[in-house]
Amino acid sequence: IVPIFTNVIFDTSQVHANTIFKDMFQWLEGIYQTxxxxxxxxxxxxAHPDEGRKGKESRESVSDWVRNRGLLRLSNLVFxxxxxxVSSYELIRLSHFVMNYNSTIGLEATLLGRPVLTAGKARYTQIxxxxxxxxxxxxxxxxEKFLKADEIEVPEEFMHNARRFLYAQLFLTSLPFGDFLKDDGVWKGYVTLKDFQVQAxxxxxxxxxxxxxxxxxxxKEFLRVP
Known part of the structure; x- marks a missing residue:
């Protein structure tokens, strides 16, 4: 199987992602023919889970595109x-190779040892x-080469770089705001301010x-000291 992982069109990363394709939907149009x-x-x-998140539903969705283009009638496509x-990681483990636009799942798929064909510029495509x-x-x-290949080798360099990048992303560049923010208690994934002293x-x-x-x-660099 070949999983195809999309992004949300309103994601701020899309401003920088569209270097090969005009946007994600142009990429999907090309894949449609494939x-x-x-x-x-x-x-x-x-479809990216954030497409339907309450309070920030996408006005231009992959779900709508799939239905408008008639992909649901195709016997060799599951939407x-x-x-x-459904676990994306199980799809990755079962895959021949993985296709993504520029979401982080591409980096994670590399870490799981699968070949990843990326269509949009991402943070991790810098290396x-x-x-x-x-x-x-x-x-x-x-x-086309990947689709016809019996096996696709993942360069060791990809795995090494992916581990280094994810470590930096999770432990060096991600700044904790737990002293100031808490779950809003209404919608999953949303936060609100805590009560705290201004001296904090x-x-x-x-x-x-x-x-x-x-x-x-x-x-200075916006980095934590390990």
Whole structure:
């Protein structure tokens, strides 16, 4: 099987992602033809879970695109909507290779040892972590090559870089705001401010505030010291 992981069109990363394709939907249009050309391959197209998140539902969704283009009638395509509870990691483990636009699942798939063909510029494509062609023609050439290959080797460099990148993302660049924020108690994934003393915002009282002020005022890196 070949899982296809999309993004949400309103994600702020999309401003920088569209280097090969005009946008994610142009990429999907190209994939649509590939799906038609390869009836022997089972493609599993997954909408990003954030498409249907309450309070920020996407006005331009993959779900609508799938229905408008008639993909549900295709026997070699399974569509998983944003509100369906299916493990993406199980899809990755069962895959021949993985296709994604620019979501973090591409990095995670590399860490799971699967070949990943990425279509949009992502944080992690700054270093070799997935297969990320520079031109549209090269992208579809590589896609055809992957579809016809019995095995696809994942370069060891991809795995090494993916581990390093994810560590930096989770433990160095991610700043904790637990002293100031809490779950809003209404919608999953949303937060609200805690009650805290104003002194808590002084750099000497908060590692996070210290890093932010150093970055803004002294042009230091917005990084935690490991």
């Amino acid at each position: 799906i038609l050309d390869h009836p022997e391959v089972l493609f599993i197209l997954r 998983i909507d944003s509100n369906e509870f 070799p972590t997935t297969f990320f062609p520079a031109r549209k023609a090269d992208y579809f050439d590589l896609l 915002l002084l750099p000497k009282n908060s590692e996070t505030i210290q890093i932010l002020t150093d970055g803004i005022l002294r042009r």
